[in-house]
Amino acid sequence: MRTIQKRKTVLGRLIVPAVTVAVLSYFLLHAQTGRYGSEAKLALNRHLAERNAEYAELLAKRHKLEQRVQQLKDGTLEKDMLDERARQALNVARDDEIVILR
Template sequence: MHTIQKRKSFFGKLIIPALTSAVLAYFVLHAKTGQYGSEAKQAFSRQLAVRNAEYAELLAERDALERRVKAMKDGTLEKDMVDENARRALNVAREDEIVILR
């Protein structure tokens, strides 16, 4: 009886570890630089800080506007506020006043 024996190659043992490391490297690369990776997380954190600062500015502006509206409500009308708004709406100034355009 004649048998054919095949000699096992050294490279045959490296195929599975090489494929495994390639797939692992692919996922590690995307975990770092992908759309939801660590670099994107840092960019989102910077963007969140900017948006929080804008939000704080808008809240301050809203509070200022609410104070102005509260000063114009019935029962608490201030003459200066009414005079200022009437002059602005009618585009009127007295002769002794200086007008500063913004």
């Protein structure tokens, strides 16, 4: 009985590792620069930090407005706040006051 044996060449031994390296490098490239990669994650974290700062600023603004509204409610009405709102609504000033229009 005869057997036919093929001699393994150097090129034949390198085909599978070369294809494996090519496929792995493709996936590694997309893992870093793709839509959901590590660079996109850093950009999303920066965007989230900006939005959180804007949110904190809006919360502070809302808190100030809530305090002003609380001062206008019945029972805790301050005369200065009432005077300020009445003058602003009626566009009235005294003779000795200086009016600065914005």
